[in-house]
Structures are given as structure tokens and as C-alpha cells.
Amino acid sequence: MPDTHFYRYDDYDRSLIAERVEQFRDQVRRRLAGELTEEQFKPLRLTNGLYLQLHAYMLRIAIPYGTLSSRQLRKLADIARRFDRGYGHFTTRQNLQLNWIKLEDAPDALAALAEVDMHAIQTSGNLIRNVTADHFAGAAVDEIEDPRIWCEIIRQWSTFHPEFSFLPRKFKIAITGSPNDRAAVRVHDVGLRLWRNDQDDVGFEVIVGGGLGRTPLIGKTLREFLPKEELLAYLEATLRVYNRYGRRDNLYKSRIKILVHEVGVEKVREEVEAEFAAIKDGALKLAPETIEAIARQFAPPPLRPKRTRVPEVEALKLEDRDFALWLISNTAPHRVPGHAIVTASLKPAGAPPGDASAVQMEGIADIADRYSQGEIRVSHEQNLVLPHVAIEDLPAVYKALRRLGFAEANVGKITDIIACPGLDYCALANARSIPVAQRISLHFAELARQHDIGDLKIKISGCINACGHHHVGHIGILGVDKNGVELYQISLGGDVDFGKTTLGTILGPAVAADKVVEAVDALVATYLETRRTGERFVDTYRRIGAQPFKDRVYGAV
């Protein structure tokens, strides 16, 4: 098994996780013995990732910055088999959810996770959640600096933060190290964008108050350029201002985006900067040695440049059309010549988006060991990524993925759908999401057609909490409940990629569940008939506006 090329726990990190498991074991014991009421137990289990869902407990496991070793992925498979029904669900926040955990098993499941330096800490609750990053980090051509170094620094600072464990509401941070933002930093409570200024210094743009949910808002710049060593002091200042002044009177108005929206970013900035000035030269200032020690652990794997044009690859392209399409949609350029970043699609035709069985997880772990330096990433689009694959190995990787059912050539295409768990699992949902995704996926399964339609992101949420990010889908689909009937509201023109964050606009009245596919079909037909060369669906929409789409959809359904 190759060495890992990301942060490795030391004895400090391990002790803390082990002690946490024992603390939770005692809390579960007290709950089962009736010493704790459900109300008292709830925040304790939530900060350990344990939710009570519609049918059972759900365990949300943190995958910090979406990076996994093959060993960790095998352990996740093992846990899914031992404590669940043999599969798991990768989420839009780069986490893994197990949907059928028993309360009395939860401490053992956490102990098993701790064996591979993993946990479910802070995957829920009103605190700083698992920090997310670009899933191409450390491999992307356009990267200025690996954002995971900073995710890890924040992971440590935020873990069991004594002051910020009972915030007004949850707090999500995302970091990108590339100008082409793949981490959706403008729709997070705090987004951090690494950039290089005129003096050739790399620092952060700090963005605050973005978010989806009931009140979708695009984040505003709090600080144009923050020197890297001041990151934790600045975050502490921001969180302190939020903890003191964020609203707590209404669950739906408690995120920092509402504070920013109501008092204005200027006022928030004034408070944060004043707080920051008081603490910036204190113990939170990062020592260069501390940054270096963590950065060193993210040193890229020692890949040697290789051939970029490989005869076997060229031959297979001509012979196997699906492979040729897969190369186009499921591979991305790697910074080392002769290598590629491969996305394994967890969206085969008709499957629930983001699900993987234990066997599939182990299969991916094997492929990663053999062809991708033992490393796997989880993308916020609910796919798995093999970040370091040699171009000459692409035929073998493709075949291995195909055996697992994860070689669908649909990344970024109409069937690469993001969907929340929806009413099938979630206690909050108003409508089902997964069956809608499955029907669209089956309807558009033909790969050549998908590639003809081109880049088109469909995002589905089963309620206005927007876990399926429907606001930023090129086509967004939101499940609503009208007098006990599940209806779906369609919005167009959302976008979250490459820094052009835009929220979608509602097209018209919600449609019935059995009309969603026809509606999407009508949208696609409108696009295909009116597009200009090189235009994506969302580009055509921006050019011609909603009306032609509207006419077609409501004429058709």
C-alpha cells in the first residue's frame, strides 16, 4: 500500500479521538439507562454525527477535505457491512452517511473509525462543521496552493472549540486553492479563496454570509487579503462576533448570512476587524514551523512525468466509444505530465446518486492502491475521485471501474445529478428526491445523447433546506408538499462553478412528480433547438431568458 500524501494523525490527534469515543460510549450508556433525556442527549449525539432519521439512526462520518486513503475507505466498507446494511451514501459535504445504525452500536462504529484516524465529530450540531475543499486539491493544474493544508489547520482549531460549540446555528467553511473555484466558496458561511497578490504573497480572500437553504444568499467579501499566518485569529474573531450577535430567536434566521444581510457586511467587518485587532498577535498566530509541518504532510506524491500520448489509449478510444466519451467527461488534466485526475461516477443510470456498496468501496480502494497512489477523494458532487492516475493506466482503470458500475461517462452531464436523501430517509423532507433523480437518470441514460446535451447540472432538494443545492443547479428541482401531494418546483440558471456563483430563478408553477421527466425533457429540447455553437444549457438560458423554456414546459405538461 502506498504512503499517504496527506495529513497523518500523531499521538495527540489519536488520543483525542480515542477519548472522544469513550466519552460518547458513556453518554450512550447514560441515555440507554435513562439518565439522560432525549432532549439532553440530542446535542451530544449530534456532535458525534448521530442523527435520528425517519426510520433509524443515521451516522454521518466526517471525511475531512474529502480525502481518503485506501485503508480508510476499506474500513468504511467494513463498518457499513458490520453496522449497517452494507452500503453508504456520499454527501454533498464530502461526508459519508450510514442510514441504518443502531444506537447501541454507534460507539463501536466510532471506535472502528478511530482505528483509521477517522471520526464523526462535528458533522452535525450548531458548531463549525467538517471543512470542505476542492476535490482536485493537490492535483489540479490551476492550483496556487493545496487548500487542504488550511482545512487541516482549521480542523484542529475547530475540534471541540470550547467557545464555539453552541453557536446560533451550524457553520460551514469551504476553501479553494484555485482561481477556478470547485469548492463553492461563495455559498458557505465562510468561504476562503487562496490567491496571490501583486507583491507575490499568497493569502486568503475571506468571504462571509453565503448559503443556500431557505434564504439563498451569495457571500460577501469580508477581507480582500488576509495573510495566511493570521487565518485562525481572523476566524476566531469572526466566530466570536457571530456567537455574540447572531440571531437565536428563529432557527431560520440564525445563520451568519442573516446577520450579514440584516446589519450589512460593513458593520460585520467593523466588529470582526476590531475583535481581530485585539487577538491577532496572540497565541492563534500561526508559527511558520507549524504551517510547514502540516504542509509537508501534503507534499505531492513523487510522480514522474510520463508519456501523454499512449498508443493503447488511442487505440481503445477508436474501438470503444464509451471509453472515448469517458475520457472526455470523467478525466481532468493533472499537473504532472502524463497523468490525469479520474472521476468515478457514483451515478450509473437509474442508481441513487452517491450510494456505494461495501464491495464497491473496496473495489475503489483496490484501484486506488494500484493506480492512484492509494488516494481517493469525495467530491461535493457525490462522486469519488482518483487524483493521480497515469494516462497509460487509463484503460485498466476504466475497465476496473466498469466492473464496479462506476465508469458511467456522465460527469458534469445531465445524469450526474446531485440529490439530497429526501423523504425516503430524511425527517425534514417534504418530497422524495432520489426516485426523481433515478427517473431522470434512466430517461437520459444514452451516453452519446448526454454528451450531445453537454454540461448540464441538475440538483434536487426534497425541501427548502436545500441540501441538494437546487438553487445553484443549471436546472434546480425542489420538492414541495401541497396538501399532501408531492410537487416539484423548477428553477433555471443557477451556477456555482468557476467563481460565477448565481442563484436560479423559479420557472413557474410546480409540476407533479410524474411530470418532472417531461418537464426536463422540454427544457432540454428548447436548449437543443436554440443553442449556438459552444453554448452550454445555462449559457443559452442566459442569452434567451426563461420565456421559451417556460412556454415549452407548460405547453408540454
Add this chain to the structure above:
Amino acid sequence: MALYREGAIEPVADEGPVPVAFAEWLKDGKAPAVSLANTDPVEALQPHLGGLSLIVLHFPKFSDGRAYSQARLLRERFGYRGELRATGGVLRDQLPFLLRCGFDSFESEQTGFGEALASARTLFSVVYQPTGDGRATASQLRLQRRNVRLAAD
């Protein structure tokens, strides 16, 4: 309501001065004990901290964490050294956080609170955040280790 302090498993007697409400205290800033709502500005206490021996901070619900920030500001920014008491929604599982933020007395009716208090500082052997409790953080310990290693080489 039972009052707990570190060093005793059993509740202790409340023999200190009776705290006055913040609005009352503000009139002359002379009372030795004050009780704050979690929306009251701790900054207003700063000029008078020398005359205070007890500050009571309130948790309307255990899930409302504003008083943690008030506590750290009092201890770390303004240098308050008197008693800092947590009241209201104070549960044993919050103790590691409360202690790290500088609280040193607690009102609670929860069973097992005194036992939990006795072990709360050692429940976690590692901390990641620097706070006024002075515990060395993991990254400070790593730096020390590194320096020892470099010195040995």
C-alpha cells in the same frame, strides 16, 4: 440550586456576596457581585473589575452559547480573576468547555455533576485551542518536541 466548585464532589455552600442584576449594578458599579444576561456587554465591567469578586453568567438554555464568549473576554481580554459562575442550562457534558473558557463555579441540579466536574479537566488529554486556561495546545507541544529534537541533533 446546588453550587459546585472544583475540588469538591458535593455541592458547596454559597457564602459569597449576593449578585445584583447588571442594570442595577451599572448605577454605581460598586457592588462586589453582578449577574449578567448573555446579551449584556461585558465590556462595561472592564473599568470596575478590581472591585468584583463574583460575576454570574447565564445560559438561558444549554444550547445558547453566548456566555462562553463573555467568559473568555472577561478572563483573557480584561484579566478578571474573581469567581466566574455559570447558571441556567448547565449540564455536566459542557464542563470541559466551561472550564476552558474560565468558569470556576457552576449551578446545576444534574445527577453526577460533582463527579463529572472532578474528571472534566482530564477527560481530554489534548487540546487544540489556546485559551485562558493556559493548557499547552497540540501544536505548541509539537513545536516543543521539534525544538528538543533539533537541539539533540
